[in-house]
Amino acid sequence: MKLFLHTDGGSRNNPGPSASGIVIKDDTGKILAAYGEYLGIQTNNFAEYSAVISALTKAKELGATEIVLIADSKLVVEQLNRRWKVKHPNIQPLFLKCWNLMQQFKKVTIKHTLRAGNKEADAEVNKVLDAKM
Numbered sequence: 001m002k003l004f005l006h007t008d009g010g011s012r013n014n015p016g017p018s019a020s021g022i023v024i025k026d027d028t029g030k031i032l033a034a035y036g037e038y039l040g041i042q043t044n045n046f047a048e049y050s051a052v053i054s055a056l057t058k059a060k061e062l063g064a065t066e067i068v069l070i071a072d073s074k075l076v077v078e079q080l081n082r083r084w085k086v087k088h089p090n091i092q093p094l095f096l097k098c099w100n101l102m103q104q105f106k107k108v109t110i111k112h113t114l115r116a117g118n119k120e121a122d123a124e125v126n127k128v129l130d131a132k133m
Contacts, residue, residue: 002027003064005055007071008121009039009047010129017132018042020051021124024058033058034120036128048073049094051121052080056101066107070118077112 004025011018018040024033039050052069059067071077078084079095080102086095102108115122 001062001064002066002068003032003059003062004068004070005052005059006118006121007048007051007055007069008118008125009044009049009051009073010122010125011042011044011047012129012133015041015043015046017129018044018047019125019128019132020047020054021121021126021128022051022055022058023120023124024055024062031120032062034124036124038128038132043090045073045075045088045091046094047125048076049091049098051125052076052098053094053101056098056104060101060104065105067105068109068111070111070113072113072115072118072122074112077110080110 006023008021019036019038021036079086
């Protein structure tokens, strides 16, 4: 089963209160899961990676064998596609966790989108942060 994982992470005041947002759809566009998670005081990049980890974990639970990960974080997309190095010591374990989770799928495609193409996941982030503020 092929699933489309839309992920976003946000931090207000970076670092500051942060959250992840995840929207998972099937190949017809039907939403199978939409949620956000509060992450405490963290950086934007931590929140972006946390969203990917959560989405990959959920996709596995839903029975996905193939995934298309869509994120608006250029850093996360380029690092997971192995085009950029993972230099920051706080990000390295998150990258490794994502990498190991991705190995559980037959096929993984990682695509970058602009913020406008990721409104649903962004809305999940803001829903969580607005509730916490």
